[in-house]
Structure formats: structure tokens, C-alpha cells
Amino acid sequence: xxxxxxxxxAQRQMQDYDGSPTCAELLVPIFAECYxxxxxxxxxxGFWCSGSSDYLAGRSFSFVSAIxxxxxxPPVNESHVEMDAAWALYExxxxxxxxxxxxxxxFGFGKASAGVLRRxxxxxxxxxxxxxxxxxxxxxxxxxxxxxxxxxxxxxxAMAEVVNRSLTDAEKNEYAVRAGGSSVEDLLARPMFxxxxxxxxxxxVTDGAAAIVLAAGDKAREVRERPAxxxxxxxxxxxxxxxxxxxxxxxxxxxxxxxxxxxxGVQIAELHAPFSHQELILRRDLGLADDVxxxxxxxxxxxxxxxxxGAIRIGEAARRIWDGTADxxxxxxxxxxxxxxxxxCVMEGTN
Amino acid sequence: MSxxxxxxxxVSFDYTRSVGPVIGRFxxxxxxxxxxxxxxxxxxxxxxxxxxxxVTHRATADFVEVAETGTVTSxxxxxxPVAGQPFDRPFAFALVTLDGTDAPLLHAVDVASPDEIxxxxxxxxxxxxxxxxxxxxxxxxxxxxxxTAPPPAAGxxxxxxxxxxxxxxxxxxxxxxxxxxxxxxxxxRIIAQRCxxxxxVYVPPRPACPVDGVPTVExxxxxxxxxxxxxxxxxxPFLGQKITPPYVSAYILLDGAxxxxxxxxxxxxxxxxxxxxxxxxxxxxxxxxxxxxxxxSHFAPTGEPDxxxxxxxxxx
Numbered sequence: 069x070x071x072x073x074x075x076x077x078a079q080r081q082m083q084d085y086d087g088s089p090t091c092a093e094l095l096v097p098i099f100a101e102c103y104x105x106x107x108x109x110x111x112x113x114g115f116w117c118s119g120s121s122d123y124l125a126g127r128s129f130s131f132v133s134a135i136x137x138x139x140x141x142p143p144v145n146e147s148h149v150e151m152d153a154a155w156a157l158y159e160x161x162x163x164x165x166x167x168x169x170x171x172x173x174x175f176g177f178g179k180a181s182a183g184v185l186r187r188x189x190x191x192x193x194x195x196x197x198x199x200x201x202x203x204x205x206x207x208x209x210x211x212x213x214x215x216x217x218x219x220x221x222x223x224x225x226a227m228a229e230v231v232n233r234s235l236t237d238a239e240k241n242e243y244a245v246r247a248g249g250s251s252v253e254d255l256l257a258r259p260m261f262x263x264x265x266x267x268x269x270x271x272x273v274t275d276g277a278a279a280i281v282l283a284a285g286d287k288a289r290e291v292r293e294r295p296a297x298x299x300x301x302x303x304x305x306x307x308x309x310x311x312x313x314x315x316x317x318x319x320x321x322x323x324x325x326x327x328x329x330x331x332x333g334v335q336i337a338e339l340h341a342p343f344s345h346q347e348l349i350l351r352r353d354l355g356l357a358d359d360v361x362x363x364x365x366x367x368x369x370x371x372x373x374x375x376x377x378g379a380i381r382i383g384e385a386a387r388r389i390w391d392g393t394a395d396x397x398x399x400x401x402x403x404x405x406x407x408x409x410x411x412x413c414v415m416e417g418t419n
Numbered sequence: 420m421s422x423x424x425x426x427x428x429x430v431s432f433d434y435t436r437s438v439g440p441v442i443g444r445f446x447x448x449x450x451x452x453x454x455x456x457x458x459x460x461x462x463x464x465x466x467x468x469x470x471x472x473x474v475t476h477r478a479t480a481d482f483v484e485v486a487e488t489g490t491v492t493s494x495x496x497x498x499x500p501v502a503g504q505p506f507d508r509p510f511a512f513a514l515v516t517l518d519g520t521d522a523p524l525l526h527a528v529d530v531a532s533p534d535e536i537x538x539x540x541x542x543x544x545x546x547x548x549x550x551x552x553x554x555x556x557x558x559x560x561x562x563x564x565x566x567t568a569p570p571p572a573a574g575x576x577x578x579x580x581x582x583x584x585x586x587x588x589x590x591x592x593x594x595x596x597x598x599x600x601x602x603x604x605x606x607x608r609i610i611a612q613r614c615x616x617x618x619x620v621y622v623p624p625r626p627a628c629p630v631d632g633v634p635t636v637e638x639x640x641x642x643x644x645x646x647x648x649x650x651x652x653x654x655x656p657f658l659g660q661k662i663t664p665p666y667v668s669a670y671i672l673l674d675g676a677x678x679x680x681x682x683x684x685x686x687x688x689x690x691x692x693x694x695x696x697x698x699x700x701x702x703x704x705x706x707x708x709x710x711x712x713x714x715x716s717h718f719a720p721t722g723e724p725d726x727x728x729x730x731x732x733x734x735x
Contacts, residue, residue: 086422088594093626126430126589136625139632183589187501196442197467197554200583202503207512210495218538263496263533307473311522312465
């Protein structure tokens with residue numbers, strides 16, 4: 069296996085992006101930041117891989133238009149996934165492992181505010197027995213939350229604690245679209261939106277884009293004194309049928325953590341939990357120790373741009389290696405309804 | 420003012436899906452007011468039946484008819500329903516475990532307030548009067564202990580397919596650069612932008628030069644004359660067509676531009692259309708102008724001699 073590290077990261081998050089559904093004009097300054105961090109130009113990038121979906125903003129072939137932001141004459145080595153850019157990162161990491169390239173720039177973008185996000189996401193469900201009912205993504209998460217409450221696995225106060233900590237941490241995150249802690253009592257006094265979920269239990273609809281730069285071996289050492297070396301990368305999925313999954317657990321998260329040899333020694337974990345109770349599921353089923361610092365960025369409850377919400381977790385975790393805050397971190401990404409798919413990316417700083 | 424122009428757009432399509440023998444069996448059951456589940460290799464009975472066993476991956480074959488009554492094992496209150504859901508007023512989505520099954524089904528429960536539903540509540544199917552063999556043929560209601568006979572099924576034979584209409588509403592925004600182009604058109608001007616690196620002129624302007632990946636910031640105005648670089652003669656009628664075929668759709672390289680613009684060529688017999696033809700925009704009456712390319716009704720020949728091939732050979 070080749071040593072591959074995260075060496076660059078740039079992001080934008082906002083509530084209502086006043087721009088095109090392809091976000092090309094938003095990607096230009098993000099790529100510029102990546103060039104500045106690495107000292108590279110586009111010629112130094114061996115492979116490009118993006119994550120996005122046309123369903124989000126109703127623009128067909130938006131990922132083709134988005135590559136205008138790269139500048140593709142002469143042509144570049146490029147691919148796309150209709151998943152969070154964290155999975156684009158997985159593809160790029162594999163590409164580097166093949167030896168074909170030494171560097172990659174991974175990006176994602178999405179303008180969720182152009183449609184009704186929780187409704188659009190019904191299209192990721194079983195098209196025969198679920199999508200015709202249009203079960204929105206918040207309702208499905210609420211069904212999951214109540215199962216756990218009824219089973220005694222968590223309660224509304226524990227969910228509110230997650231929200232309060234996240235929104236307090238988000239005050240220090242310049243990209244957060246929702247921030248400001250209060251108290252568990254105050255949060256519990258707010259009205260229900262999708263009983264037992266209040267609006268703050270769900271991540272805000274967020275527009276945005278982000279990019280992550282990967283590099284192998286000496287290319288990574290050229291860029292950073294302390295590259296965030298990827299020492300474990302794995303993803304698994306649970307089945308399509310919500311009824312046959314135990315929604316109070318995340319079997320795929322457990323399997324992903326186990327595939328990278330467990331998460332012992334992780335000091336900081338950025339968990340992609342779009343709903344408050346999902347952080348509690350992940351924390352338990354990933355097997356994180358009690359003293360692991362979770363989501364110092366504020367996490368997805370402070371901002372969750374579709375198709376980069378997971379990749380941003382990896383970028384945020386990598387920053388803690390670069391600046392020496394931690395020696396071992398976890399970036400996690402999820403996709404699909406009720407934590408169906410989970411990816412873990414363990415990064416370490418070794419001098 | 421918003422920097423972008425936007426407009427509502429609805430993207431819709433009726434997906435016609437064949438359903439196969441397993442889902443077909445389930446949907447045929449719904450049409451006949453009967454829930455059909457399957458016994459899995461681990462002994463569990465589940466509804467709807469999965470096409471393949473999650474453990475052995477064998478095709479599902481052991482079908483079981485189950486009750487139309489069951490228990491709510493989780494629920495939520497949909498306070499703000501979205502289009503297409505079973506009700507257009509607040510209602511409950513629930514996980515309902517039907518009697519005789521071991522796993523829940525996600526469906527709607529018709530109650531008037533969240534106070535009228537709780538975990539453990541008994542519910543019963545309410546079948547639609549007209550059933551087509553779709554998951555929408557049924558909803559659940561609180562079980563009062565008395566069953567009412569469902570209206571008879573309309574169809575016969577096995578359900579082999581469903582039609583799933585999907586309609587998505589968006590607020591569609593032009594990019595800031597495209598918005599400048601459309602605002603220019605509203606004043607009868609054609610706005611382009613030049614790439615600061617390669618000096619190419621794009622019309623309509625794009626968020627970034629696709630060659631260099633940099634914003635094309637320098638705005639320039641182009642004349643409404645140009646050269647046909649390529650064309651096609653539309654002979655085939657299609658839904659929404661506004662002009663009677665045959666007619667010409669062409670790429671027009673406006674004078675000073677590096678990227679051709681697609682538009683109609685009218686006022687010329689279709690057999691006389693050719694590469695190199697010089698054309699000029701024909702604008703609609705000013706009172707009909709908006710922020711749209713339709714302000715230009717079409718392009719028409721200027722009567723000038725054809726352009727030399729060399730003047731447009733790099734723009735094909």
C-alpha cells in the first residue's frame with residue numbers, strides 16, 4: 069500500500085447560494101485555495117473526482133458544467149460519483165493506490181436550496197414500495213429517533229445535549245450556517261417539527277462546495293510538515309429495506325470501523341450525523357472511547373451541504389493533524405436514509 | 420437585488436417500471452386488498468417481501484398472506500406535508516408491524532393530531548376504493564375492532580408494472596454571468612465576456628473559462644450579426660414544437676465571439692442553408708422583450724457574400 073495523505077482542504081457553506089446550480093463559480097475560488105495551500109497548479113493534479121447529483125437543483129449534467137472550473141484543455145483525468153464527495157475521495161485514494169497517479173483533487177457541490185431537499189431525498193428510497201409515499205428524509209429520521217427513545221437507547225435530553233454542544237462549537241466555525249448554543253432546557257422547550265424531532269435536531273438545508281487534495285509519499289511531504297496520513301479507509305452499506313434493518317443501530321458503521329482495525333487512539337472524531345440522535349448511534353457503534361472529542365467544528369447540525377457534508381468532516385479532521393492539535397483523528401461520512409451507508413477515514417500525523 | 424435571475428422550473432416524468440415476480444406478488448395482493456409477505460431464511464416474515472433473501476441471497480419464494488391489522492412500533496408527526504405524500508394535511512408516518520410478521524412496514528396513519536397516535540397502538544388497513552396494485556392503495560387507521568369489507572378489486576391477473584409519477588419543483592437560477600447576459604438582452608444588447616488568460620470571448624458568458632478555469636470577468640458587447648458555422652434541418656415533429664417543420668436550427672458565431680450561439684434561421688428556403696452564411700438577428704417588437712433569448716425571434720440572411728471558411732474554421 070502507498071502512503072497517501074490529505075494535504076489540502078477548502079470549503080464554502082451557506083444558507084441560500086445566490087448562484088448557478090452547477091456551482092462552477094463557487095468552485096473556482098475553492099480550487100484557487102487548494103492551489104495556494106499546495107503551491108501547485110492544475111497540471112500537478114493527477115486525478116479529479118467529484119460528487120454531486122442533478123436531482124438536487126434540477127440541472128442536468130451539472131457535473132459536466134462544473135468542470136469548467138478546472139479548465140480542461142488539455143483534457144484532465146476525471147471521474148464522478150453520485151454520492152458525497154467522501155466517496156469520491158475513496159475512489160481517488162484507490163486511483164493513487166494503483167500507481168497511475170500521485171495526486172488527486174476531490175470535490176463536491178450542491179445547491180440544496182433550489183428544491184425541497186427532504187422531499188427530493190425520497191428518490192433515494194426503494195422506488196416500488198417507498199418513493200410513491202414520498203417519505204421525506206426528516207420523517208424517516210424521526211421514526212428512527214423514536215425507536216431509540218422507546219427502546220431506552222437515548223432520550224430527548226441526550227439529543228438536545230448533542231445539539232447544544234454542536235451549536236456552541238459552531239460559534240467558532242466561520243462556515244457554520246447555524247450556530248449559537250443555549251441550554252438543554254431551552255432546546256427542549258422549542259416546538260416539535262417531526263415529533264420527536266425539533267428543527268434543531270435536523271441539520272439545516274445548506275448549499276455549498278468543498279475540495280480535498282490527496283497526495284502520495286514525498287509529494288505529500290513537499291506540501292505539509294505534518295500531512296494527515298490516511299491509515300484506515302473503509303465503507304459499508306446496510307440493506308435497502310428500512311423494515312429489515314435495526315434502525316437503532318448502524319451495522320455498516322460498526323463493520324467499517326472494524327475493517328480499519330478499530331478506532332483506538334482516535335483523539336478527535338468528526339462525525340457526519342445529519343440528525344442529533346444519529347451522532348449517539350455512531351459514537352456507540354463506531355466504538356469511540358468516551359474521551360474522544362466529537363465534532364469540534366460543530367458538525368453537520370451547524371451546516372450540511374449535500375454531497376460535501378461528509379467530505380467536510382474529513383477535511384475538518386485533517387486540519388487537526390496539520391496544526392498539531394491531534395495525532396490521530398477520524399473523519400466519517402454517511403449517505404442514504406437513516407445512516408444507511410457509512411465511510412470511515414482514519415488519519416494520523418507521523419513526523 | 421439578487422445577483423442572479425431565477426424562475427420556477429418543474430421537472431416531471433412518469434417512470435414506468437416492471438416489477439418482477441416478487442414485488443409483483445406483493446402489489447397484486449394490495450390490489451386484491453391482501454398483504455403478502457415472505458418468510459426469510461432466518462424464519463422472519465417480512466412485508467414487503469424483499470426480492471432476494473438478505474442472508475442467502477436466494478430469490479424469495481416462500482410467500483405468506485398476513486393480516487391487515489398490526490401494531491405501531493414507531494411514528495412521527497408530519498407537521499408540514501410535502502407534495503405527493505398520502506395526505507396534504509398533517510398526518511402520521513409510522514412503522515407498522517402487521518400481525519403475523521416480524522418486521523415493520525413504513526406507511527401513513529390517518530389521525531387528526533399527534534395526540535391520537537402512540538407506540539403500541541393497534542391499526543387496521545383502510546383500502547382505497549379503486550386499487551391499481553400500488554403501495555398507495557392503502558393507508559392505516561386506528562383499529563376500532565370492526566373490519567369493513569374492502570371494495571372489490573377492479574383488475575384481474577398479476578400486476579406486472581407500476582407507473583410512478585415524479586415531479587420536482589425547483590427555483591432555477593442562471594449563473595451570475597448568464598444573468599448579466601439575460602439582463603442585457605432585455606435592453607436589446609448581447610453581452611459576452613472575455614477570458615483574461617486565453618482572450619477567448621464567450622457568449623453566453625460562463626462562470627469560468629473552460630480552458631483555463633478562471634472567471635471571465637471582462638464584459639464586452641457584441642453585434643447581432645454573425646456567421647453560420649453548422650446547422651441542422653429539423654424534419655421531425657416533437658412535443659412542444661412551435662414551428663412547423665422543416666426548419667433550420669444553427670450555430671451562429673457572432674462577430675467577435677469565439678463560441679457559437681444556437682438559434683433559429685428563418686426567412687430562407689431550408690435547402691439554401693449553408694456553412695458560412697452571413698446572418699443578422701431579427702428582434703421581436705420591443706414591448707415583447709424580457710430577460711430571455713426569445714427577444715431574438717430568429718436570425719435571417721443579411722445578403723452579404725458568405726464568410727471565408729478560414730474566418731470560422733477554428734470555431735467548429
